[in-house]
Amino acid sequence: MAHDHEHEHAHDHDHDDEHEHEHEPDEQELELEARRMLALARIRQYGDPVLRMKAREIEAVDDDVRRLAERMTALMHEAQGVGLAATQVGVLRRLFVFTDAGEDRVLVNPVITKRSDTVEVDDEGCLSLREVLVPVERPVAVTIEGLDVKGEPVKLDLELPSARVVQHELDHLDGVLILDRTDDESRRAAQGKLRPQPVLGAR
Numbered sequence: 001m002a003h004d005h006e007h008e009h010a011h012d013h014d015h016d017d018e019h020e021h022e023h024e025p026d027e028q029e030l031e032l033e034a035r036r037m038l039a040l041a042r043i044r045q046y047g048d049p050v051l052r053m054k055a056r057e058i059e060a061v062d063d064d065v066r067r068l069a070e071r072m073t074a075l076m077h078e079a080q081g082v083g084l085a086a087t088q089v090g091v092l093r094r095l096f097v098f099t100d101a102g103e104d105r106v107l108v109n110p111v112i113t114k115r116s117d118t119v120e121v122d123d124e125g126c127l128s129l130r131e132v133l134v135p136v137e138r139p140v141a142v143t144i145e146g147l148d149v150k151g152e153p154v155k156l157d158l159e160l161p162s163a164r165v166v167q168h169e170l171d172h173l174d175g176v177l178i179l180d181r182t183d184d185e186s187r188r189a190a191q192g193k194l195r196p197q198p199v200l201g202a203r
Contacts, residue, residue: 002125
């Protein structure tokens, strides 16, 4: 799941007059952006068939799974995201990584066992759908269970924003994208952005 910079900045703008004017990016910002683009190039993008495939259960949490989780966590941070599912890196295994209150977490074979009755609509982005934000309705709290990187059972009671992140990542493991969860108008607008644009002069 992409970090919602636009949404965050919309909230920040009201109380941050110092940054009203765009500033020239410094060398560090340019380097971070370059690393983000390189990371995104390693993440499967909209149109890739693997994003529509259902991931398989992981039978044993072994060193291969731990190395995969480590690589995915690093890639998530380089891409400036808050969550990443194995299917997004072309691996059909039920595992995702995410950041919860500043702490990196790994969930293997995750299952949501409880959802709140209260729901909320908010914009979601996705590392596999660059530059797209669409409104998605989700329960505001969930209980999710699975295994950690040691193969030990884990149970997390999560509220927003982490509750939204894990629902988004679990969707990926079932081949579901935010385009499937949004309204028709937002879906059409997003697909217009994602569709390759015609090139003038092309025959």
